[in-house]
Amino acid sequence: MRLTTKGRFAVTAMIDLALRQGNGPVTLAAISQRQRISLSYLEQLFGKLRRHELVESTRGPGGGYTLARTAGDITVADIIVSVDEPMDATQCGGKENCLGEAGRCMTHDLWATLNQRMVDFLASVSLQKLVDEQLAKGLQIEDKPVLRRAISTQPVIKPIRVNAPNSVFALGNVFAKS
Numbered sequence: 001m002r003l004t005t006k007g008r009f010a011v012t013a014m015i016d017l018a019l020r021q022g023n024g025p026v027t028l029a030a031i032s033q034r035q036r037i038s039l040s041y042l043e044q045l046f047g048k049l050r051r052h053e054l055v056e057s058t059r060g061p062g063g064g065y066t067l068a069r070t071a072g073d074i075t076v077a078d079i080i081v082s083v084d085e086p087m088d089a090t091q092c093g094g095k096e097n098c099l100g101e102a103g104r105c106m107t108h109d110l111w112a113t114l115n116q117r118m119v120d121f122l123a124s125v126s127l128q129k130l131v132d133e134q135l136a137k138g139l140q141i142e143d144k145p146v147l148r149r150a151i152s153t154q155p156v157i158k159p160i161r162v163n164a165p166n167s168v169f170a171l172g173n174v175f176a177k178s
Contacts, residue, residue, distance in 0.1 A: 007085035009037050010045050011130070014079050017055065018071045018131045019141055025057075025064030045083055052082035071131055077122035087122070089114045 016031045028046060032039040046065060049055045056068045067074065080087065089111040096104045 003080070004085065006045070006083050007080045009035075009041065010049065010079050010083045010085075011076055013037060013042060013045060014049070014054070014067075014074070014127055015130050015134060017065055018067060018127050019134060019139070021066045022141075024062065025066050027064040030064075048083045049079070052078070054078060054082055067127075071128035072126050074127040075123045076125045076127070076130070077119055079127070080122060087115060087118055089118075 012035055013031050016035055017026050020026045020030075028039055028042045031037065032042050046055060046057075050057055050065075050068075053068050054074055055065045057063070057065050077087075090108060096108060
């Protein structure tokens with residue numbers, strides 16, 4: 001099995017969400033900022049997580065995502081499977097045709113057993129356990145989500161209005177009237 005960034009980012013984002021959902025729905029922009037994960041990538045991952053009913057979305061101002069079930073009822077295996085992360089160490093995808101028509105390779109049972117152990121292990125780790133580990137390490141959760149103002153702190157510089165002709169013809173008209 002090769003755990004790619006898709007699975008790693010999904011688990012990381014779900015831990016972040018579970019840690020902070022007590023303050024209300026958590027925005028993907030906030031998770032993106034804290035975890036340094038692309039917002040568009042998070043949108044794709046959370047679409048899959050929502051379809052697998054691991055998260056729920058709330059639209060509008062104050063909206064965001066919350067867990068659809070308790071953190072204790074969600075396992076790492078649930079998260080990884082929901083984002084289409086393959087958990088297979090065999091070359092044949094478990095179809096037992098590693099060598100084509102010649103059948104299985106000599107190590108097929110080894111890799112199939114490894115697959116099962118990985119799935120069993122990831123299914124034994126709950127999201128709540130990962131949240132508790134982060135809190136035990138001293139992670140501090142802010143009381144209110146950090147909101148970035150859309151309004152700039154720089155003063156608005158108004159353009160200088162010049163009351164002058166804007167073309168050669170307008171300039172000629174000014175002199176013709178004099």
